[in-house]
Amino acid sequence: MENESGEQTGIDDPLFADAHTKRSLIVRPELLEVGHVPDQNRIIGRDVEMGEVASKLEAVIRNEPPSNFIIYGKTGTGKSLVSQSVAVRAQQAATQNGADVGVVAISNKINYRKSLNERVKSSLGDDELVFSPYDGTQLQAILEARTDAFRDGALDSAVIPKTAALAAREHGDARRAIRILRNAGDIATKEEAEKVREDHVDRAQKRAEADRLCELLSGLPPHSKYILFALANLDTKDDSREEFRTTEVYETYEAICESEVSDPLGLDRVRDLLRELSFLEITESNKTGGGRGRGSYTLHTLMNSPEAVFEMINK
Numbered sequence: 001m002e003n004e005s006g007e008q009t010g011i012d013d014p015l016f017a018d019a020h021t022k023r024s025l026i027v028r029p030e031l032l033e034v035g036h037v038p039d040q041n042r043i044i045g046r047d048v049e050m051g052e053v054a055s056k057l058e059a060v061i062r063n064e065p066p067s068n069f070i071i072y073g074k075t076g077t078g079k080s081l082v083s084q085s086v087a088v089r090a091q092q093a094a095t096q097n098g099a100d101v102g103v104v105a106i107s108n109k110i111n112y113r114k115s116l117n118e119r120v121k122s123s124l125g126d127d128e129l130v131f132s133p134y135d136g137t138q139l140q141a142i143l144e145a146r147t148d149a150f151r152d153g154a155l156d157s158a159v160i161p162k163t164a165a166l167a168a169r170e171h172g173d174a175r176r177a178i179r180i181l182r183n184a185g186d187i188a189t190k191e192e193a194e195k196v197r198e199d200h201v202d203r204a205q206k207r208a209e210a211d212r213l214c215e216l217l218s219g220l221p222p223h224s225k226y227i228l229f230a231l232a233n234l235d236t237k238d239d240s241r242e243e244f245r246t247t248e249v250y251e252t253y254e255a256i257c258e259s260e261v262s263d264p265l266g267l268d269r270v271r272d273l274l275r276e277l278s279f280l281e282i283t284e285s286n287k288t289g290g291g292r293g294r295g296s297y298t299l300h301t302l303m304n305s306p307e308a309v310f311e312m313i314n315k
Helices: 014-020 047-064 079-099 116-123 136-143 158-168 175-192 198-218 224-238 246-259 266-280 305-315
Strands: 070-073 104-109 128-131 284-289 294-303
Touching: 014 104, 047 079, 047 128, 070 079, 079 104, 136 158, 136 175, 158 198, 175 198, 198 266, 198 305, 224 246, 224 266, 224 294, 224 305, 246 294, 266 284, 266 294
Parallel strands: 070 104, 070 128
Antiparallel strands: 284 294
16 A cells, blocks of 8 residues: 555555564553553552551541652652552542642652752651562562463463562562563564563563663753763773772762863762662662771762763763
8 A cells, every 4th residue: 555655554564564473472561561550459569558648648538638748769669659549549539528639749869858948848748658669579469460461371480480589689679570571571572482481581671771770860960960970980990999989979070060061069969969879779879987097988889880871871
């Protein structure tokens, strides 16, 4: 079939000639999308957290203003999932009763409150919840609850346990576990494999790690990126070391700010940003003693290769 310009369109287009013969192993891709809010029975390992969020919003049932609060936690700990699920149910009740719904702030930055102005801080109060990473058992249950995203028999029996173990060992991040499973399915489909196997998971993990780093770095403010760039520069220039003191990072950061024609932040603020990067597991920070008479100091390490950081920041 051709359009007015004589170009091939639709099913006759040779560009898509293989589309009819490829048989995707994934039949319900929405279940493997990171932003998908699943049915209630697919929300696993967060019963306590759902109860805590519900207790802060339950005032709407009594036609009273609910609490405003902040939820903290690393990426993939169920913050958005739980808050959205509970908020929908609370909103339904609020609509029925004519009540107002409060504010739920969500952040993976431990210093988030410091960035707020005093008026917002006052509105939110001191009410906070912290979501911990999932453990291996919870991650496996989360993935098993989504196996119907695949064709019957399309998953090798070792795939779910391995994916859960990898995610639990490195991050306890449910998003990452789901992303690995999705990537493994895509790789297996592309290769026209009969099943998703462990070797597909291994390759999917590498892709998921790159996706995760890209996602994290894209959301960072400029000065956090400058700090990462500084640490990556230090790592590249000295192959014999992987850990660098805060003062070393700061000096290199100042030079980068100068090259970017940007005023550097103060040392204390840079320390805060380094703590946030460590919390996000982009870097690792360890406090150590400097020996007799030298006091203690903090050493910082990149969790990814400098090349990966350079590539993602320069995108």
